[in-house]
Amino acid sequence: SSQTFYERYHSLEDIYFWINRTIQDNPATVSVVLIGSSFEKRPLYALKLSMNNQPNKKAMWIDCGIHAREWISPAFCLWFVQYSLSFYKRNHDITTILDNMDVYVLPVMNPDGYHYTWTNNRMWRKNRSASSGSSCIGVDLNRNFDANWCTEGASNDPCSEIYCGAFPESEPESAAVANFLRNHRDSIQLYFSIHSYSQMLLFPFSCTMDEAQNHADLLEMAKEASQKIQRYYRNHYKYGSGSKTIYLAPGGSDDWAYNTGIKYSFTFELQDRGRYGFLLPPNYISKACNEALIAVKTIALRVIEKT
Ligand SMILES: NCCCCC[C@@H](C[SeH])C(=O)O
Ligand SMILES: [Zn+2]
Numbered sequence: 001s002s003q004t005f006y007e008r009y010h011s012l013e014d015i016y017f018w019i020n021r022t023i024q025d026n027p028a029t030v031s032v033v034l035i036g037s038s039f040e041k042r043p044l045y046a047l048k049l050s051m052n053n054q055p056n057k058k059a060m061w062i063d064c065g066i067h068a069r070e071w072i073s074p075a076f077c078l079w080f081v082q083y084s085l086s087f088y089k090r091n092h093d094i095t096t097i098l099d100n101m102d103v104y105v106l107p108v109m110n111p112d113g114y115h116y117t118w119t120n121n122r123m124w125r126k127n128r129s130a131s132s133g134s135s136c137i138g139v140d141l142n143r144n145f146d147a148n149w150c151t152e153g154a155s156n157d158p159c160s161e162i163y164c165g166a167f168p169e170s171e172p173e174s175a176a177v178a179n180f181l182r183n184h185r186d187s188i189q190l191y192f193s194i195h196s197y198s199q200m201l202l203f204p205f206s207c208t209m210d211e212a213q214n215h216a217d218l219l220e221m222a223k224e225a226s227q228k229i230q231r232y233y234r235n236h237y238k239y240g241s242g243s244k245t246i247y248l249a250p251g252g253s254d255d256w257a258y259n260t261g262i263k264y265s266f267t268f269e270l271q272d273r274g275r276y277g278f279l280l281p282p283n284y285i286s287k288a289c290n291e292a293l294i295a296v297k298t299i300a301l302r303v304i305e306k307t
């Protein structure tokens with residue numbers, strides 16, 4: 001049953017099958033967009049959820065699986081798609097969101113790394129690209145975007161877990177996302193990047209200690225989302241700008257998206273707070289995804305109100 005499917009982690013192959021089945025089962029509302037390919041030539045498929053053909057409709061973007069070991073992240077993207085398709089016209093909030101916005105969902109932004117965590121090393125974080133002049137593998141895709149690239153909080157050592165790459169967007173995976181967002185910046189007004197762990201709702205900037213121009217709005221939205229999680233699920237999520245709430249982290253997708261003009265940009269760190277960490281057991285998927293879902297819905301509704 002779908003109940004068990006979405007409460008399990010899935011191999012990359014299973015996720016590709018799920019993508020195909022989802023578009024076949026929902027031809028009128030779901031389409032697939034090939035936004036590029038990985039270093040090892042795996043396709044980067046984004047799903048587009050579009051419930052109506054309202055002219056010059058706005059859109060939101062959710063990417064999952066930028067870091068390979070954060071398995072709860074792709075699990076959330078699958079969960080979100082399933083929830084949206086099952087509860088459209090039944091749940092008021094998701095109906096309002098989908099009536100007003102298309103949603104692009106990239107379930108696995110780093111397929112090579114994700115596959116590697118299933119076959120070789122469960123704790124792998126980066127992509128699997130080779131660096132010239134080093135025997136070490138992989139770039140941290142969340143340090144490879146063009147936002148204060150490779151300053152404090154990243155490393156230019158190819159063996160580092162936070163290696164920034166040879167230059168901004170050097171990696172096919174980050175280039176694919178950046179190109180898509182650049183090409184759709186007139187319609188995409190809300191950006192989410194889903195990670196784990198430590199239970200935080202973060203927004204720009206992480207690459208500097210500066211405050212974003214709409215800091216007050218972003219803080220209010222993250223605060224409201226955190227309060228909703230607290231009220232409905234009795235769990236605590238910190239919230240705030242990345243640099244002040246977690247650590248300095250330059251070259252991030254959220255900061256870059258923000259600077260490109262997507263003024264509502266967030267990075268979520270899902271469950272847990274460290275008991276299991278990246279190895280969050282499958283029986284926690286439901287609660288972790290419901291917490292992330294209510295945060296996405298809360299923020300998306302506010303963005304619709306404001307724009
Ligand atoms: N764009 C940076 C947001 C804050 C850091 C997020 C974490 C997720 Se694992 C990181 O990329 O180190
Ligand atoms: Zn991460």
Ligand SMILES: [Zn+2]
Nearest residue numbers: 195196197269
């Ligand atoms: Zn993290």
